[in-house]
Amino acid sequence: MKFEEIYQFFNNPPPTYLNRELAVCYILDIILQQEESYGTELITQLTENFPQYRLSDTVLYSALNFLEHTGVIQGYWRKRKGRGRPRKMYKVVGEQKAQAEDLAKLWRNYVHKS
Structure with a gap:
């Protein structure tokens, strides 16, 4: 190791x-x-908007599965304009919007402190 490093x-x-x-x-x-x-x-979007952070596929899909399993988000297949194959899209379930907003605020507070 060197001091320069x-x-x-x-x-x-x-x-x-x-x-x-x-x-x-x-x-x-x-x-x-x-x-x-x-x-x-x-x-x-994470890489573009917050270059100091990364998200692995494993953690991403684990988090999406958790959110889907707990009923906060719903997944559905949809073909996007200009894209080849259908994508599994996710949206917040209406009844869970308050919970989702509360958790999203934790992220915003976290990145503004960093």
């Missing part, structure tokens, strides 16, 4: 991978803003 680390730190708890809150924030989204789009 230490300075480089702090000047250009590696990305932080979201855990499932953060991923749940992030996903809900995006879906609430856009009304619907799909897996690849969620990862792409």
